[in-house]
Amino acid sequence: MLLREVGYARPGSLDEALELLRADDGARALAGGQTLINVMKARAGSPDALIDLSGIDALKGIELAADGTLEIGAMTTYTELVESSEARARPILGQVCAQIADVQVRNRGTIGGNLCTNDPTNHLPPLIAALGAQLTIAGTEGERTIPASEFFLGVYMTAAGPGELLTKITIPAGRQDGFAAVTLGVEGTCIASAAASINGTVTVALGCVDAVPVVVTPASAGADDVRAAVRGASLEPPSDVHASSEYRTHLAEVLAVRAVNQAGGS
Amino acid sequence: MPVSTEQTITVTINGTTYEREVEARKLLIHFIRDDVDLTGSHIGCDTGNCGACSVIVDGTLVKSCMMLAVQADGSTVETVEGLADGDELNKLQQAFSANHALQCGYCTPGMLMSATALLRSNPHPSDDEIKKGLQGNICRCTGYWNIFEAVKVAAE
Secondary structure, X not given: OOOOOOEEEOOOOHHHHHHHHHXXXXXXXXXXXXXXXXXXXXXOOOOOEXXXXXXXXXXXXXXXXXXXXXXXXXXXXXXXXXXXXXXXXXXXXXXXXXXXXXXXXXXXXXXXXXXXXXXXXXXXXXXXXXXXXXXXXXXXXXXXEEEHHHHEEEOOEEOOOOOOEEEEEEEOOOOOEEEEEEEOOOOOOEEEEEEEEEEOEEEEEEEOOOOOOEEEOOOOOOHHHHHHHHHHOOOOOOOOOOOOHHHHHHHHHHHHHHHHHHOOOO | OXXXXXXXXXXXXXXXXXXXXXXXXXXXXXXXXXXXXXXXXXXXXXXXOOOOOEEEEXXXXXXXOOOEHHHHOOOEEEOHXXXXXXXXXXXXXXXXXXXXXXXXXXXXXXXXXXXXXXHHHOOOOOHXXXXXXXXXXXXXXXXXXXXXXXXXXXXX
């Protein structure tokens, strides 16, 4: 398909990319392009310029600190997360990335793109919320680091504003994690999802039930407490061709229990 | 690093290096089919779902309808035309032929490239690994079973 005319640049440094984004209101960051290019085909978005982040080494790589903290560059692909020995420090990351779409999409799609798109059906926003990740955002004025709970603002909206870039995702040590989803076909788009992490306390993040992941903290990992916590969130999920609001509310409870069970709760 | 709507790119496809002026909005699949005239790679859905446009860029399997030609500047691309040695089909292609792994044939270039990428990284895949390796490719004739068989035979 012929896209609308668009400018393109592939800067070699973060500063250069931020400057290009700041200089043009119509410029957008291009990460793996597995969402953005299709959005442009559908004319649902028509950037004037694409700032390709693939030439910026500072946005790549996975580092594992001695205390088990993972630092993941925003341009890290799903395939890199699946294959990385460092990322196995938090095995759920690779397990969930291996379920996203297909080989081709996993080879180009990035963790930063997935999070910044914040499509409610994406796998990674609820997972990152459950794992207690911190996200670092850079702008021409400097950088700041915020918790996942402050990062997701609405459908397709995050705290990484115009002229800013998500640069890295920092995930604390932990192993007791789970993820469960009902998808459109095997490993397709989520109809409802839940991510869970047990680290002293139990944290569950529910996906596809609101504009942003809904985080609940059950009193224990027991199924009754998990169900009670989900009910306590008074969810009012959207209805669409794939599921009614009532069905999504039901799935949220069921998937929360499954995710907590996988995390080792039962 | 200026922002530009046109750029000269250099891409090596199946061993031949092409230098072309392209618009930034041009998808890689259009560059391959229209600018370089290698029409083996197909456009099926043009939405990133069907995989008919799958090619290998710098060793990585991608859907070339979800990548801009300018993003491939400096890259090495492999398409279905690069598989055979002259008129001699390679082992995978022969297995597709022998196992009737194509009906209308539209998905075949993408299936071959996905299977090529799979067998390169995993020469002896399990049944599940073959299915997962071809997950991003849709066969509208639903001839999946023979495609699966052909990949299995090629891996033996």
